[in-house]
Amino acid sequence: MEIKTWELDRRKEELRFQYEEDLSHLVKEVDELRKISPVKVAGVAYETGGFYTVKGHLQSKAVLQCSRCLAPFDYHIEVDFTEIFIPERIETNLDQENENVHRLTSDEIDLTSLVEEIVLLEIPYAPVCQEECKGLCPVCGTNLNELQCNCDKTRIDPRLADLAKWFDQNKDSK
Ligand SMILES: [Zn+2]
Ligand SMILES: [Zn+2]
Numbered sequence: 001m002e003i004k005t006w007e008l009d010r011r012k013e014e015l016r017f018q019y020e021e022d023l024s025h026l027v028k029e030v031d032e033l034r035k036i037s038p039v040k041v042a043g044v045a046y047e048t049g050g051f052y053t054v055k056g057h058l059q060s061k062a063v064l065q066c067s068r069c070l071a072p073f074d075y076h077i078e079v080d081f082t083e084i085f086i087p088e089r090i091e092t093n094l095d096q097e098n099e100n101v102h103r104l105t106s107d108e109i110d111l112t113s114l115v116e117e118i119v120l121l122e123i124p125y126a127p128v129c130q131e132e133c134k135g136l137c138p139v140c141g142t143n144l145n146e147l148q149c150n151c152d153k154t155r156i157d158p159r160l161a162d163l164a165k166w167f168d169q170n171k172d173s174k
Pocket of ligand 2: 137140141142151152
């Protein structure tokens with residue numbers, strides 16, 4: 001969805017919006033994202049002193065893949081946002097100092113891109129199904145949240161392997 005800035009210039013009252021944004025194409029672009037339901041977006045937009053403010057709330061349900069055990073889990077997305085759009089003709093460097101300030105290169109505020117950007121920021125880089133997720137056994141692949149196995153994991157756990165290497169490298173230098 002887009003909002004025309006001339007529409008905001010013309011109005012005396014703020015413009016209210018409420019709609020759903022389908023971002024299901026993100027499933028192909030973000031590895032950790034398995035599913036995302038249409039994002040419910042609601043808010044207001046208005047003009048003050050040549051700047052445009054878009055203020056609102058968005059909400060969606062996603063299914064992410066756990067980065068440790070690879071199991072899918074439900075993830076609730078809910079964000080309040082306030083974003084400022086400044087036309088290019090106005091000289092300012094506010095947009096460089098503040099991530100909520102954007103430059104307008106046309107007479108349209110692109111809500112679709114904005115919503116997508118906000119949702120992407122909400123998806124963790126390495127999501128986990130639970131803080132205590134034990135992950136998969138690196139030897140046999142068993143989901144250690146569900147079952148135990150008898151593999152010798154001490155030699156293969158990459159975190160321990162790195163630590164062992166560090167000790168190896170540092171013992172001679174002392
Ligand atoms: Zn997990
Ligand atoms: Zn195992």
